Amino acid sequence: MNKKWWKEAVVYQIYPRSFKDSNNDGIGDLRGIIEKIDYLDQLGVDAVWLNPVYQSPNDDNGYDISDYRAIMDEFGTMEDLEELMDLLHERDIKLIMDLVLNHSSDEHQWFKESRQSKDNPYRDYYIWKDGKNGGPPNNWKSFFGGSTWKYDEQTGQYYLHLFSPKQPDLNWENPEVREDIYKMINWWLEKGVDGFRLDVINLISKDQRFPDGAKNGQEGYKYFANGPRVHEFIQEMAAKTYNNYDAMTVGETPFVDKDEALKFVKEERQEFSMVIPFEHLEFDRKEGWNKITDWDLTELKNLMSEWQYKLQANNGWTSLYFCNHDQPRIVSRYGDDGKYRKESAKMLGTMLHTLRGTPFIYQGEEIGMTNISFESLDDFDDIETRGYIKELQQEEKMSEAEILKIANYRTRDNARTPMHWNDSKYAGFSEVKPWLKMNRNYPEVNVKNDLAAADSVFEYYKKMIALRKKYPVFAYGEYDILLAKDQNIYAYQRQGKENNLLVLLNFSENEAKYNLTAELEVESAELILNNYQNKADFKLQDSLRPYEARVYLY
Structure with missing residues (x-):
């Protein structure tokens, strides 16, 4: 590696x-x-x-x-x-x-020019389509609620916006768009920045047939996420910009599993340093934004392990975040x-x-x-949350108290205070x-x-x-799960060239017992990290206090 x-x-x-x-x-x-x-x-x-x-x-x-x-x-x-x-x-x-890079503001000079007329030089910098059957070109649903299409009276066509109507999608099929983007990226690299986090970057290639999505447009993402030319576009961008520098690139990639992620981060493909996965943060929203669902630690462990094994076996890397x-x-x-x-x-x-x-x-x-x-639905600033609140009021007919409970749990404003x-x-x-x-x-x-x-x-x-x-083992050690079926403890080891780590994490508010005698052959280990103040000596059979974390070096 x-x-x-x-x-x-x-x-x-x-x-x-x-x-x-x-x-x-x-x-x-x-x-x-x-x-x-x-x-x-x-x-x-x-x-x-x-x-x-x-x-x-x-x-x-x-x-x-x-x-x-x-x-x-x-x-x-x-x-x-x-x-x-x-x-x-x-x-x-x-x-x-x-x-x-998936979209700009509708106040960007490119879009101001693009909406002037159908023959404007910047018209094809964005995605414009005629309507269908008296409505939008297809039934895709926006991330922020409603249709992904906005009708523009001046030219009598619709433009695509996967997010807000004020965020029109750029047309990556147009090579002039791509070249202008690459010039801008290189301008920042020359200025001295050390890399980029690339917002929803796997949405830049759309299926050019623009077909309807199943489930009344809810599955439109199958035609605009991980599209037919996404890797071609990213490899071209990388070759003409950040791969010529010692830069870090982090691709935000919704609708990506471990197999799809590998296409973006396998070192020999030269696309991104790492991706931002989403699957590990979707356990409490399996039934959608408006339902808080219980989650299971074994499911989280299995998912994290699948990603860890897949990427380390195929020379890939990822970001780690909650x-x-x-x-x-x-x-x-x-x-x-x-x-x-x-x-x-x-x-x-x-x-x-x-x-x-x-x-x-x-x-x-x-x-x-x-x-x-x-305390009030009026307090929310987040555009996504406001869109969902409107939907729950109009379509689900939920009470304000019900909506407030869900919105307080879900809203992106939680992180933005x-x-x-x-x-x-x-x-x-x-x-x-x-x-x-x-x-x-x-x-x-x-x-x-x-x-x-x-x-x-x-x-x-x-x-x-x-x-x-x-300790280099933190970065480069090989991952191996332990106690895979335990419903309270997440345990694993990281095996490095010089030393190994044993990590024990109790996700429960109660004391949790464990027995590692059948999985580890270690007689002694040094406790190097513990979130309780009184020391926890190494034992292959022991218990963890509520939400206790221990890291041993051996």
């Missing part, structure tokens, strides 16, 4: 709008991030993934880009970004930019955000940092931030009312408290990161 810096790295994701407000307008900004670089350095991370900061009308919080080479006014200036990049580089922290700007807080989903908040936050972090892949930390995860609980820096008003994020409501538990859950406590979630994350730097 080839060694790469991004295989050994720990990445910290920053959602700029909610990280730190430096000018007291209620919105986080680039200078706020600059203020906190020493905090990132203290944690020990190797790279920062920055959510979009480009010029945008903010219909989808920056994922609707109107100018790829300019910075959103409320975030600062290009000079601020360059200063941030330089200061990160001084501390050996790399900068990963977020790129949205939280990001699109996911609710994991301690409130797979852990316990009450009595065992600290223990379960540490345990879940242990899992990510001891599997094979590159761990990602989302801001606030390192202090165990939890889901928020909004402002960062908790201290226990002052507005949690040290700003001196004025933030753009999104604060989580009420910030006087307890905040950075200031965690930095002062020896047993804090932050200190635990700091130790995990330091261990990853010390």
Whole structure:
């Protein structure tokens, strides 16, 4: 296996709008991030993934880009970004930019030109179609609700938008579009960025027949995800841009299983460094967004193991994450955000940092931030959540109380509430009312408290990161599951050239017993990580405390 810096790295994701407000307008900004670089350095991370900061009308919080080479006014200036990049580089922290290449904003100059007339030079930069039977070209459903097609009166055609109507899809079938995108990517690489996270990148190739999707359009994704030319497009982009640099690339790939993922990340294919999988975060939404379903640890273990075995056997790599700007807080989903908040936050972090892949930390995860609980449907900012609320009101006829329970559990706003820096008003994020409501538990859950406590979630994350730097087995060791059928404990080993790891994780709020005598032939092992303060000696037959995590080196 080839060694790469991004295989050994720990990445910290920053959602700029909610990280730190430096000018007291209620919105986080680039200078706020600059203020906190020493905090990132203290944690020990190797790279920062920055959510979009480009010029945008903010219909989808920056994922609707109107100018790829300019910075959103409320975030600062290009000079601020360059200063941030330089200061990160001084501390050996790399900068990963977020790129949205499936669609742009409808306020991008390309789209403004495209909608002028059918013979405009930019017309084919986007996907325009005639209607069918008095309606849209097909029945595909948007990720944000409703049709994926928007009628434009000026030219009498529909344009495709898989997301918001203000996010028209770019036409990757047009080579001029691709060349303009590649020029922009190289412009950023020349500026000094160290790589990219590529938003919904496996949606760029559509089935050019544009057929209807089954289940009243709900399965339209079968014709726009992992499309017929997706790998051709990505290999061309890679060859003309980031593969000419020592860059890290992270492809966000919905509707991708382990077999499909391998096509994107197998080293010899030269497409991406890794992908962002989704399957491990779909256990509680098997029946859709509007139903919270129970999940089973053995199913999660089986899925994680299938990915681990498939990728390590075929020279592939993946990202390891539970939280990001699109996911609710994991301690409130797979852990316990009450009595065992600290223990379960540490345990879940242990899992990510001891599997094979590159761990990602989302801001606030390192202090165990939890889901928020909004009191009114009017409090939600997230465009996706608002779309689902409308659908549940109109089609499901649910009561406000029922919708509120589901929306509070599901909403992407859970991850977007402002960062908790201290226990002052507005949690040290700003001196004025933030753009999104604060989580009420910030006087307890905040950075200031965690930095002062020896047993804090932050200190635990700091130790995990330091261990990853010390022992190559964390990055390169081979994965092998143990106790596969246990319904409470996730146990596995990582086998390296110099030493091995034994990882024991209790996903239960109760004590859980285990017996490894039939699976391991190890007489002694050193405990190098434990989320309880009193030491746990090595025994092949033992029990784990509620949400306990242990990592042994042998």
